Amino acid sequence: xxxxxxxxxxxxxxxxxxxxxxxxxxxxxxxxxxxxxxxxxxxxxxxxxxxxxxxxxxxxxxxxxxxxxxxxxxxxxxxxxxxxxxxxxxxxxxxxxxxxxxxx
Numbered sequence: 740x741x742x743x744x745x746x747x748x749x750x751x752x753x754x755x756x757x758x759x760x761x762x763x764x765x766x767x768x769x770x771x772x773x774x775x776x777x778x779x780x781x782x783x784x785x786x787x788x789x790x791x792x793x794x795x796x797x798x799x800x801x802x803x804x805x806x807x808x809x810x811x812x813x814x815x816x817x818x819x820x821x822x823x824x825x826x827x828x829x830x831x832x833x834x835x836x837x838x839x840x841x842x843x
Contacts, residue, residue, distance in 0.1 A: 748813035751838030756773040
């Protein structure tokens with residue numbers, strides 16, 4: 740958990756993913772479409788990936804798995820469903836404003 744939280748707090752927008760995860764790619768593209776480039780951590784490429792996966796499941800992994808796990812400002816925001824819901828309601832842009840000065 741310590742490594743996950745440390746990496747999550749190093750940057751404004753962090754997505755923990757797996758290199759083969761299509762939903763991770765979709766969430767990444769959503770953020771890029773808004774104009775924000777997330778920092779991506781592929782847990783399947785990390786030697787501590789299994790421990791990171793367990794920590795992400797404890798934070799709120801779903802039946803679909805622990806990724807994508809999105810952190811904004813070091814705070815766990817959820818996975819695909821939570822991010823898409825926040826985007827559709829307009830809340831996602833508001834959450835991202837501190838990390839992207841040119842967003843309107």
